[in-house]
Amino acid sequence: MAEVTLDHVYKRFGDVTAVQDFSLEIQDAEFMVFVGPSGCGKTTTLRMVAGLEEISDGTLRIGDRVVNDMPPKDRDIAMVFQNYALYPHMNVHQNMSFGLRLRKTPKADIERRVQEAADILQIGHLLERRPRELSGGQRQRVALGRAIVREPKVFLMDEPLSNLDAKLRVEMRASISKLHQRLGVTTIYVTHDQVEAMTMGTRIVVMKDGLIQQVDSPVKLYDEPVNKFVAGFIGSPAMNFMIGGVENGVLRSANFDIRPTDELAGKLQKHDGKKVYVGIRPENFGLKGYTSIPEQDNVVRARVEVVEPLGAETHIIASVGADQNVVARVDPHAPVAAGDDIELLVDPNFLHAFDLESEANLRFA
Amino acid sequence: MIEQVLSALLAVVAAIGASVTYFYGSNWLLDRLVADRRAPDGTYVSRQRARDAVRPWLFLAPALLVLGVYLVYPVVETLRLSFFGSNGDTFVGAANWTWAVQNEGVRTAVRNNVLWLLVVPSLSTVFGLLVATLADRVAWGNVAKSLVFMPMAISFVGASVIWKFVYDYRGAGSEQIGILNAVVVALGGEPQAWITVEPWNNFLLMVILVWIQTGFAMVILSAALRGVPEETIEAARIDGASDVAVFFRIIIPQIFSTILVVWTTITIVVLKIFDIVAAMTNGQWGTEVLANAMYNWMFRGGGHFGRGSVIALMIMIAVIPIMAYNIRRFREEEARR
Numbered sequence: 001m002a003e004v005t006l007d008h009v010y011k012r013f014g015d016v017t018a019v020q021d022f023s024l025e026i027q028d029a030e031f032m033v034f035v036g037p038s039g040c041g042k043t044t045t046l047r048m049v050a051g052l053e054e055i056s057d058g059t060l061r062i063g064d065r066v067v068n069d070m071p072p073k074d075r076d077i078a079m080v081f082q083n084y085a086l087y088p089h090m091n092v093h094q095n096m097s098f099g100l101r102l103r104k105t106p107k108a109d110i111e112r113r114v115q116e117a118a119d120i121l122q123i124g125h126l127l128e129r130r131p132r133e134l135s136g137g138q139r140q141r142v143a144l145g146r147a148i149v150r151e152p153k154v155f156l157m158d159e160p161l162s163n164l165d166a167k168l169r170v171e172m173r174a175s176i177s178k179l180h181q182r183l184g185v186t187t188i189y190v191t192h193d194q195v196e197a198m199t200m201g202t203r204i205v206v207m208k209d210g211l212i213q214q215v216d217s218p219v220k221l222y223d224e225p226v227n228k229f230v231a232g233f234i235g236s237p238a239m240n241f242m243i244g245g246v247e248n249g250v251l252r253s254a255n256f257d258i259r260p261t262d263e264l265a266g267k268l269q270k271h272d273g274k275k276v277y278v279g280i281r282p283e284n285f286g287l288k289g290y291t292s293i294p295e296q297d298n299v300v301r302a303r304v305e306v307v308e309p310l311g312a313e314t315h316i317i318a319s320v321g322a323d324q325n326v327v328a329r330v331d332p333h334a335p336v337a338a339g340d341d342i343e344l345l346v347d348p349n350f351l352h353a354f355d356l357e358s359e360a361n362l363r364f365a
Numbered sequence: 366m367i368e369q370v371l372s373a374l375l376a377v378v379a380a381i382g383a384s385v386t387y388f389y390g391s392n393w394l395l396d397r398l399v400a401d402r403r404a405p406d407g408t409y410v411s412r413q414r415a416r417d418a419v420r421p422w423l424f425l426a427p428a429l430l431v432l433g434v435y436l437v438y439p440v441v442e443t444l445r446l447s448f449f450g451s452n453g454d455t456f457v458g459a460a461n462w463t464w465a466v467q468n469e470g471v472r473t474a475v476r477n478n479v480l481w482l483l484v485v486p487s488l489s490t491v492f493g494l495l496v497a498t499l500a501d502r503v504a505w506g507n508v509a510k511s512l513v514f515m516p517m518a519i520s521f522v523g524a525s526v527i528w529k530f531v532y533d534y535r536g537a538g539s540e541q542i543g544i545l546n547a548v549v550v551a552l553g554g555e556p557q558a559w560i561t562v563e564p565w566n567n568f569l570l571m572v573i574l575v576w577i578q579t580g581f582a583m584v585i586l587s588a589a590l591r592g593v594p595e596e597t598i599e600a601a602r603i604d605g606a607s608d609v610a611v612f613f614r615i616i617i618p619q620i621f622s623t624i625l626v627v628w629t630t631i632t633i634v635v636l637k638i639f640d641i642v643a644a645m646t647n648g649q650w651g652t653e654v655l656a657n658a659m660y661n662w663m664f665r666g667g668g669h670f671g672r673g674s675v676i677a678l679m680i681m682i683a684v685i686p687i688m689a690y691n692i693r694r695f696r697e698e699e700a701r702r
Contacts, residue, residue, distance in 0.1 A: 052599050073605040085596035089618040098614075099604035150604070 002063035002076075002153035002186055003028050004049060009058035011044050011210075018044045020210045022058070029184045031177075033201035035191055036233070041210040042190045043158055049188060050079050050156050062153060078147035079156040082163060084139045086131040086146075093127040096146045110149075117145040120179065137168045144176070148183070155180075155187040161196065173199055194234050198222070206230050223350075228359035231279050231352060237315065239352070240285075240326040241277045242300075250297060251278050251353065255320045259297035260351050267362050268353060276362065279352035282315065285328035287336065288343040298346040302326065304338050318342065384427075391423050440681070446674035453670040461671040471676065474653040477567055478683075481638055481654065484568065486631040488575045490624060493582025497590055498612070500583075510587065514580035521577070521640035528573045529645060534558040563651040570652060573641050578634065582627045589623035590616065622698060629691045636684050655680050 004026040011019040019041040026032045034042035047053040049060060051072035059066055067075050078099075086095050093114055100110045118124040121141040131139055140160060147155055160176070161169045177200050180187055191197055197204045198218040206213040206221065206229075214226045225231035231239045244253040249265040249272070251258045258278065260268065268276070285300070286293040302318035305325065314332045319325055328344050336342060353362045399416050403409055450457050465471045496513050500506030516524060533543030534556060541547045546556040560566045593616050601615045617624070639656035646652045648661065655676055663673030 050599075050603060052602070072599075072603045073607070077603060079600065079603045081596045081600060083594070083596055085594065085600040087597055087601070087615060087618075089621075098601070098606075102605045102610060146600075146604070 003061070004032075004154055004186060004188065005059075005061040006045070006049075007059045007061070009045070009048065009060060010056045011041070011048060011053060012056040018210050019048070022212060024205060024212070024215060026186060026188065028186055031180050031187045031189065031200060031202040033189045033191060033197040033204045034207060035194055035197035035204055036207035036213075038192055039209075040207040042192075042205075042207050045207075046156055046158055046188055046190045049154070050077060051075050075154075076152050077154045077156055078150045078152040079158065080140075080143045080147050080160045082159040084131070084143045084163075086139055086142055088131050091128050091130055092123065092134070092142050092145075095131065095142055096149050099146070099150045113149045113151070114145075117148040120148065120182070121145050121175075136164055137172065140164060140172060141175075144179070148179070153186065155185050157187065157189045159191055160189075162191070162193070169196075176200065195236065198234065204234075206233060208233075224361070224363070225352070226361050226364060228277055228279065228354040228361075231354070231361065235281060237282050237327040237329075239279050239281050240328075241279050241354070242320055242324050242326065243275055243356070244278045245275050246271045246273065246353075248272065251276070251351075253321070255302065256300040256346075257297050258300070258346050258351065259348065260353070261348050264348075264351060264353065264363055267365055271353075271355075271362065275356050277354040277356060277359070279354055279361075280326070280346055281350060282327045282329040284347040284350040285326070285330065285344045286347070287316070287328065287330040287334045288345055290331040290334040291345055293345040293347050295345055296348075298348055300326070300344040300346060302328075302342055302344055304336050304340045304342055307336055307338060316342070318344070387427065388424065392420070395419055395423060443674045443677050446670045447678055449671050451669040451671060457671060461675045464672060465675045465679065470653060470658060471655075473651060474648075474655045474658045474676075475679075477652060477654050478636065478638075480567055481571055481574075481635045482632060484571050485574050485578065485635045486628050488571075489578035489582045489631050490586075490628050492575065492579040493584075493627065494586050494624070496579065496583045497587035498616075500587070501590070510583060513583055516577045517580040517584075519577065521574075522644050524573050524577055525641050525644035528569075528576075532559040532569060560646055560652075561650045566646065566650055567652055570641055570645055573645075574635065574638065578631050582631065585623060585627050586620065589620040593619045622694070625694065626691070629687050629694075632687055633684055633691075636680060636687070655683075 004024075006022050006024045009019060009022040010017065022041075022045055024032075034045060036042050044053060048055050049062075051067070051070065055068050060068055062075055062077070087098065090098065096114050096117060097110045100113065105113075114127070115124070118127060121144055123138060123141050123145060126134060126138060126142070131142070134142065140163075143160070157176075161172050164172060173196060176189075180200075189196075189200060198221075201218055203215060203217055204221055205215050208229050214221060214230045216224070221230065221234050225234065225239075228241065232241070242253065242256070244251045244256065244258075246252075246268050249259070249268060251260060251268075256278075259265075288295065288299070300320060302320045304316055304318050306317040308315040308317070309332055311332065313329050314334065314336075316328045316330055316336060317325060318328065326344075330336075354360065355362060355365070395416060399412050399419065401409065401411050401413070446453050447461055448456060448458060496510065500510045503509075519527070530542070531544050532546075533541070534546060535541050535543075536556075541550050541556055543559075545559060550556055559569055597615055597619070598611055601611045606614065637656055638654055639660065642648055642652055642654050642657045643660065648654070648657045659673050659676035659680065661673075662669050662676060
C-alpha cells in the first residue's frame with residue numbers, strides 16, 4: 001500500500017526529451033492509467049517508476065521514500081510486461097514463486113501465496129506447465145500471478161492486454177479491474193487504448209509528446225477535455241471538429257449556424273470575429289425528425305457519405321462543405337442513404353470550442 | 366609462385382567445370398534416355414515417375430562416391446589393418462590391441478587426451494561466455510570481441526608457431542625473446558624451457574587451443590545471449606534478482622542448450638587434437654596425445670600400420686558417443702521448432 005509521487009520528473013535520451021516536467025500524485029489504492037499515442041512517454045514514465053530507466057531530473061517517491069537511485073529490486077513493486085516476459089525455462093509455479101524464492105520466503109508461505117494467486121486467476125491446473133505450453137491469455141494470467149504473489153506496494157502494468165485478441169482483452173480487462181478492487185493495491189497501468197483507459201482507470205493521465213495533457217476521472221475527461229488533443233483522443237468514434245467563425249456569439253460557417261449556451265457564448269466574446277474549432281461528439285448530433293434535440297439555432301447541413309448500421313445505433317459519416325467529415329450517431333431506424341442531404345441538430349449543452357492556435361478548450365479559458 | 370597460383374586457379378576452374386558438366390550432362394542424358402513416348406497403339410506414356418526415381422541418385426552419386434572412397438573405405442581398411450602386423454600383411458589377431466592397453470606411451474597419450482578434454486572445452490566455454498557477457502556492457506566491446514575472435518582465423522600450426530615464440534627459451538645469460546621468460550626474468554625469476562617442464566607443459570599447450578576456441582565459443586554464445594529476451598531480465602530484476610542471480614538463474618538456463626552445443630563441439634575438436642602437439646613438442650616430454658601417437662606409428666619412425674590403426678580406432682570410438690549426443694540434441698532442437 002503506497003502513494004506514488006512524481007515531482008517535476010524529466011527523462012532525456014541525449015538531445016531528446018522523452019518525458020517533460022511530469023508531476024503527479026497517485027493516491028494509495030488508486031488505479032491510475034497513463035494513456036496516449038505511441039511515443040508519448042507513457043511507457044518511459046512507467047519504466048522510471050519501475051527503476052528500469054534512470055530519472056534525468058526530478059524526484060520520485062514511493063510511499064515516503066525517495067527512490068530515484070534505488071534499484072528495482074528494492075522498490076517493492078511488481079510489473080506486468082506487454083510480452084508477458086515469463087521465464088521460459090521455469091514452469092508456472094516456478095515463474096510465480098521466483099521473486100519469493102529470491103527473498104528467501106519460507107516454503108509454506110510461498111505455497112500458500114502461489115495457491116491463492118492461482119485460485120484468483122484460475123490457473124491452478126497449469127502450475128506444472130512451461131510458458132510455451134500456454135495460450136496468450138493463460139500467459140497473461142501467469143504474468144499477473146507473478147505480480148500478485150509478491151504482494152508489492154505498487155503494480156505496474158505496461159500494455160498488458162495489447163497482445164491478446166479482442167474478446168480476451170475485454171475479459172481480462174474485467175479480471176484486472178476485479179483484481180484491483182479485491183487487492184486494493186496502487187496500480188499504474190499504461191495503454192494506448194482509450195477504451196481500456198476509460199473502463200479501468202480511477203483517474204487517467206493523457207500524455208502527448210512527453211507532456212501531461214490532462215489528469216482526470218474518465219467521465220470528467222470525456223465531458224471536459226482541456227484541449228483539442230484530449231477531446232479527440234478520448235471517445236470512439238472521436239469528437240468531430242469543424243472550423244467556424246464566431247459572429248455575435250453564434251458559431252457560423254457556410255454549412256452551420258450554432259448558438260452556444262450562454263455560458264460558452266460569454267467565453268467566446270473575446271474571440272468575436274475570429275475562427276475557432278467547433279467540437280461536437282457523434283452522440284451530440286441528432287438527425288432532424290429522429291431525435292429529441294429540439295431544433296433551434298443548431299443546424300448542420302451535411303451530405304451522407306457512408307451509413308454504418310450497428311444495430312443499436314447507426315453511424316452516419318457525412319461531409320460538411322467540401323473538406324470536412326463528421327460522424328453522427330443516430331437512431332438506427334432513421335431512413336438515410338448515402339448521397340442524401342440531411343440536417344443534423346446539435347445539442348448545445350455539449351458543444352465545445354477550441355482555440356485555433358493553442359487548441360485549448362475555450363470553455364475553460 | 367605465379368605458376369602455382371595459375372595451376373591452383375586452373376584446378377578450381379576445372380573442378381567446377383567438371384561438376385557442372387556432370388550434373389547438367391547427366392540430367393540431360395536422363396531426360397533423353399527415359400523420355401516420354403508413344404506406345405505402339407498410339408497412347409501417350411509418361412515416364413515421369415521413372416525419371417523422378419532415378420534423378421536423386423544421379424545427383425547424389427558423386428557425393429556418395431567421395432564419401433565411400435574417403436570415409437567408409439578408410440574406416441573398414443583401418444579396422445582390417447588393426448588386426449595385422451607392421452606392414453599390414455600378416456594377421457596378428459588382437460596383438461595390437463593388447464599392446465595398446467599395455468604400452469606406456471599410449472597410456473600417457475590417453476591420460477593427456479583426458480586432461481585436454483577436461484580443461485580445454487571448459488575453459489574455452491567459460492572464457493567465451495565471460496567475454497560475450499562483459500563485452501556487451503562496454504563501448505569498446507566490439508573491438509575486444511574482434512580481437513578475441515581473431516585467433517579463430519589462424520591455423521593450429523600457425524598458432525603453435527606464435528606460441529612457440531611466447532614460450533621461447535634462451536640460455537640464462539642471454540636476452541629472452543619469449544614473452545613468458547621475459548616476464549619471468551623481469552620479475553627476478555629463472556628462465557625456463559617451458560615446453561619441457563612436465564607436467565605443466567601439457568597445460569601450456571592447452572592454452573593455445575583455449576586461445577583459439579574462446580573466440581568460437583564467444584561468437585556462438587554472444588548470438589545466444591542476444592536471443593535472451595530483455596524483458597525476462599528486466600522482470601527478474603523487478604522480481605528482486607541481483608546481477609549475479611540474473612546471470613545464473615535467468616540468462617544461463619535460457620542459453621544452456623547453446624552452451625552444450627559449444628561444449629561438445631570443442632570437445633570433438635579436442636579429441637582430434639594433433640597439430641598443436643605435433644608442432645610444439647611432437648609428443649616429447651610427456652605431452653603425447655592419441656592423434657600424434659597414431660601419426661607417429663603410422664607414418665613417422667614407428668612404421669607399424671597395425672598399431673597406428675588401433676590408436677586411430679581408439680580416437681574414433683571416443684568421438685562417436687559425443688557425436689551421437691550432439692546429433693540427437695540437434696534433432697530434438699529442430700523438432701521443437
